[in-house]
Amino acid sequence: MEKKNVHFGGVLAGILVDQVTSFVSSLLIGTIYITSNHIGPSEISKVYADTPILAIYLLVGLFCTGLGGYVSASVAKRDAYFHASIIGVVGAAIGFYYSFANAEVPLWYHLTGFVAVIPAALLGGHAAFLKRRRANPGKPSGSGPKPD
Numbered sequence: 001m002e003k004k005n006v007h008f009g010g011v012l013a014g015i016l017v018d019q020v021t022s023f024v025s026s027l028l029i030g031t032i033y034i035t036s037n038h039i040g041p042s043e044i045s046k047v048y049a050d051t052p053i054l055a056i057y058l059l060v061g062l063f064c065t066g067l068g069g070y071v072s073a074s075v076a077k078r079d080a081y082f083h084a085s086i087i088g089v090v091g092a093a094i095g096f097y098y099s100f101a102n103a104e105v106p107l108w109y110h111l112t113g114f115v116a117v118i119p120a121a122l123l124g125g126h127a128a129f130l131k132r133r134r135a136n137p138g139k140p141s142g143s144g145p146k147p148d
Contacts, residue, residue, distance in 0.1 A: 004079050004082045005079075006082075006083075006086070007075065007076035007077075007078065007079075007083060009075055009076075010071075010072045010073070010074075010075035010076030010077075010083050011072055011076075011083060011086050011087070011090075013071050013072060013075045014068040014069060014070075014071045014072025014073075014075070014083065014084070014086070014087040015068060015072075015087060015090055016068075017064075017067055017068045017071045018064050018065050018067065018068025018069075018087055018090075018091060018121075019068075019094075021064040021067060021068075022060075022061050022064040022065075025060045025061075025064060026057060026060070026061070029053070029056060029057060029060065030047065033047065033050075033053050034047070045104055048102075048104040048105050048106070054105070054106070054109050057109075058109060058112060058113055058116075061113065062113070062116055062117065062120040063120070065087065065088065065091045065117055065120045065121050065124070066120045066121060066123050066124035066127075067124055068087045068091070068121065068124065069083075069084030069085075069087045069088065069120070069121035069122060069123065069124030069125045069128075070084070070124035070125065070127050070128045071124075071128075072084055072086065072087045072121075072124075072125070073124070073125040073128035073129060074128045074131070074132075077132070080125045080126070080128050080129035080132070081122060081125050081126070081129065083125065084121045084122050084124055084125020084126075084128070085118060085121060085122060085125070087121040087124070087125075088117050088118030088119070088120065088121030088122060089118065091117040091118075091120075091121060092114055092117045092118060095110070095113050095114055095117060096114065099114075
């Protein structure tokens with residue numbers, strides 16, 4: 001098995017994109033939901049009981065992780081799936097931590113996110129791989145010193 005070299009800049013960029021876009025989108029979605037439903041500070045647990053809003057949070061969060069996988073693979077310019085998978089593993093670790101920090105969120109939300117986060121990141125890495133392959137049509141996949 002060939003040893004892969006981590007492109008730390010690509011991994012850092014992917015993690016930052018994933019976390020910043022997740023934070024900003026969650027803040028935006030939460031603000032819109034809370035203000036449109038006139039939820040006060042003492043009623044914030046209503047958010048965690050609303051399945052449709054949790055599904056939106058989950059889908060947007062997985063999209064952000066896919067975007068992070070895409071950025072990581074694009075910046076690294078090699079080993080797209082390897083770099084994207086790192087983003088998925090980091091996302092899973094962060095999600096695992098938050099599952100203990102917020103017991104109000106239902107178990108289905110945590111389990112679905114935990115199962116889907118690595119595939120979401122790999123999907124982003126796959127998109128970066130396909131984009132790079134289309135940009136270099138004459139170069140066979142895997143040629144050169146660092147194949148995907």
